[in-house]
Amino acid sequence: MRANRLVLAIGALALCSGMAPVFGQANWQVTKTFHVGGDGGWDYVTVDAEAHRIFVTRTTHTQAIDEETGKVLGDIPGQKVSHGVAVVSKVGRGFITDGGGSGAIVVFDLKTYAVLGTIPTVPDSDGIIYDAAMNEVLAVSGDGGVLMTFKPDIDPANGKMDAPIDLGGKPEFLASDGKGKVYINLEDKDVVAVVDLHTRTVVARWPVAPGGHPVGMALDAKTHRLFVGCRNPQKMIVMSAEDGKVLAALPIGVGVDATKVDGAQAFASCRDGSLTVVAEKSGSYEVVQTVQTAAGARTMGVDVGRHEIFLPTAELEPATTGRPRAKPGTFEVLVVGR
Helix, strand or coil: CHHHHHHHHHHHHHHHHHHHHHHHCCCCEEEEEEECCCCCCCCCEEEEHHHCEEEEECCCCEEEEECCCCCEEEEECCCCCEEEEEEEHHHCEEEEEECCCCCEEEEEECCCCCEEEEEECCCCEEEEEEECCCCEEEEEECCCCEEEEECCCCCCCCCCCCCCEECCCCEEEEEECCCCEEEEEECCCCEEEEEECCCCEEEEEEECCCCCCEEEEEEECCCCEEEEEEECCEEEEEEECCCCCEEEEEECCCCEEEEEEECCEEEEEECCCEEEEEEEECCEEEEEEEEECCCCCCCCEEECCCCEEEEEECCECCCCCCCCCECCCCCEEEEEEC
8 A cells, every 4th residue: 555655646746747847838937138238229039049149130230149148249240220130050151131221131150250241132121031941041121022032052242142032012021831831921911921932923812810010920830820920900810821711819019020939839029028928728829928028129039949038128218209219238138938
């Protein structure tokens, strides 16, 4: 009897310890803050998990920041209005979209952070990702209304992109399924455009209603679900990546700019200082937590191996007209973990 009780006790303890992560999955909170400083605003965050660093664009320059300490590892100069970064470790290069002037993509060395060259693009070059399966860097131009593609081993001094793909609207951000399909938010059309990279054409346009003005985009390749952050109305749209069917429309904060996926959960980061956590329960999606971050923390990057979310912001002056200005030297990165 004593032995049986011991076995049962051990079994119960093992069961409880095994279940603990399940119950704690939604318990996200700000765990630390990196006080980085420096001039410039901020836009997209790209996590380079292999090198334990993040890249944050800062308008005229781009910073590489250590994931663990917040130390600035490198600072890449020479941009007019930087937006996003794509990292391609196998060729040792990073790519920064510069939406200022006539448009450009800055190519830099991932080890030294030295600028290797600049590729002419289309004005207002914005969202950028790397599709490892297709071995292509993909970037969009909001004003140009196009998807741009090129191989990561492009000549950084004299190389040219492929012919741009017309999208028929203003793109914001994008996701790729690694099989030749790219999903792109068209903010002014309230649709997700689906591009076939093999034929280089738009093959579908899926409405995001009851959401509107879609900006954030993330794909869960395992479940074939798209998570689309919409600003007006303020919704996270859960959409099938197979046929565009809207599976859920969930409330989020004001000023969403990014959506991300980590395991079985999705996130929407908003300018009002909220991070919405969404999960599927009993066959339907619901908001399982809202994390208070900080005003201005509208973009994010996720290290899925460490289960950490990085959100840039700064101390903000009281708004008079338009967006509030950041106080000089107060740029910081919040780290949210479980």
